[in-house]
Amino acid sequence: GENVEQHPSTLSVQEGDSAVIKCTYSDSASNYFPWYKQELGKRPQLIIDIRSNVGEKKDQRIAVTLNKTAKHFSLHITETQPEDSAVYFCAASNSGNTPLVFGKGTRLSVIA
Amino acid sequence: KAGVTQTPRYLIKTRGQQVTLSCSPISGHRSVSWYQQTPGQGLQFLFEYFSETQRNKGNFPGRFSGRQFSNSRSEMNVSTLELGDSALYLCASSVNRVDETQYFGPGTRLLVL
Numbered sequence: 001g002e003n004v005e006q007h008p009s010t011l012s013v014q015e016g017d018s019a020v021i022k023c024t025y026s027d028s029a030s031n032y033f034p035w036y037k038q039e040l041g042k043r044p045q046l047i048i049d050i051r052s053n054v055g056e057k058k059d060q061r062i063a064v065t066l067n068k069t070a071k072h073f074s075l076h077i078t079e080t081q082p083e084d085s086a087v088y089f090c091a092a093s094n095s096g097n098t099p100l101v102f103g104k105g106t107r108l109s110v111i112a
Numbered sequence: 113k114a115g116v117t118q119t120p121r122y123l124i125k126t127r128g129q130q131v132t133l134s135c136s137p138i139s140g141h142r143s144v145s146w147y148q149q150t151p152g153q154g155l156q157f158l159f160e161y162f163s164e165t166q167r168n169k170g171n172f173p174g175r176f177s178g179r180q181f182s183n184s185r186s187e188m189n190v191s192t193l194e195l196g197d198s199a200l201y202l203c204a205s206s207v208n209r210v211d212e213t214q215y216f217g218p219g220t221r222l223l224v225l
Contacts (some may be wrong), residue, residue, distance in 0.1 A: 006154075032211035043202065043216040044155070051211075089154060093211050099145065099168045100210050104154035 002027040004092050006103025013080050014111050021106045023090035024072040030092040033073045034100070035064060039086045047088075048075070080110045113138055116205050116217035124223045130191040133220045137184050137205030143167075144186040145210060146178060149200040149219070158201075160210060161186050168210075190222075198224045 003026040013019045025033075031052035036044040050057045050064045050073065057064050061080075066073040077084055087107050091100040117136045125131050137144050146158040157170040161180035178188040184205070190197055200221050204214040 034214075036216075043218050044204075045216070046213050049213075091155075095209075095211055098210075099157040099160055099170065100214070101157065102147075102155040104152065 002030055002092055002094070002098065002101040004090060004101050004103045006090050006106055008106060009104065010107045010109070012109045012111060015080060015082060017080055019075075019077045019080055019084070019108055019110075021075045021088055021090070021108070022072060023074070023092075023103050024070075025092040025101075026071070027092070027094065027098075028068075028071065029094045030098075031095055032093045033064070033066060034091050035075050036089045036091065036102075037086045038089065038105075044089060077108075080108075082110050082112050084108060085110045113140075116203060116215050118201075118203055118217035118220050120220060121218065122221050122223075124225065125193050126225050127193055127195060129193050130189060131193060131222060132187055132189045133201055133203075133222075135186045135188075135203035135205075135217055137186070137203075138215055141205035141207055141215070142184050143206045143208055143210060143212075144180060144184065145204045145206075145214065146186070146188050147202045147204065148172075149202055150198075155202065158188065162208070193224045195224050198222060 034049035038044040063076040090103045145160040147155040160168040180186045200219045204216045206212040
């Protein structure tokens with residue numbers, strides 16, 4: 001089955017700097033890659049997703065890139081702000097035919 | 113629309129007991145997935161239901177079971193509780209498929225003593 005590895009497990013950045021979180025997946029059939037943000041004590045929320053027919057997607061300060069050949073995808077957050085502090089989870093699925101498999105999460109701390 | 117709701121929010125049980133957790137999806141959503149969240153392990157998939165049928169199942173023992181009703185509400189049951197079952201149990205709903213936006217509930221925090 002699918003296996004998703006996520007790195008780093010913790011990340012500290014200065015406010016205004018960029019943050020990058022990387023995930024690798026094992027199943028070449030996976031084609032849906034969402035990213036969820038979970039603030040302390042709150043439920044996970046989708047922040048961005050990408051499908052295998054595109055290589056990059058942006059939404060304001062957040063972007064996701066996908067390299068199908070290498071089987072990895074990354075979350076990029078620019079101009080980080082304290083409210084970006086949270087745990088971020090990547091996930092992968094095969095067209096909804098298989099369950100979402102999540103990485104173990106990255107705890108991002110943005111230091112003011 | 114009201115969001116995903118879960119009841120109860122907190123539970124304390126002792127080893128050997130059983131527990132039933134409930135999840136009400138967003139109106140119109142037919143897919144409900146359950147996850148176990150523990151520190152350091154992230155979100156581990158338990159099962160997914162669609163139109164009252166279990167569509168996918170994760171690698172959990174048979175003590176973990178679930179069902180979905182005709183109104184898409186879902187329940188999960190854990191029998192013969194073990195200390196290691198202590199976790200936050202999250203459900204998420206989507207319209208039809210897991211590769212659509214999944215909306216999570218607030219979770220049920222289960223503590224097994």
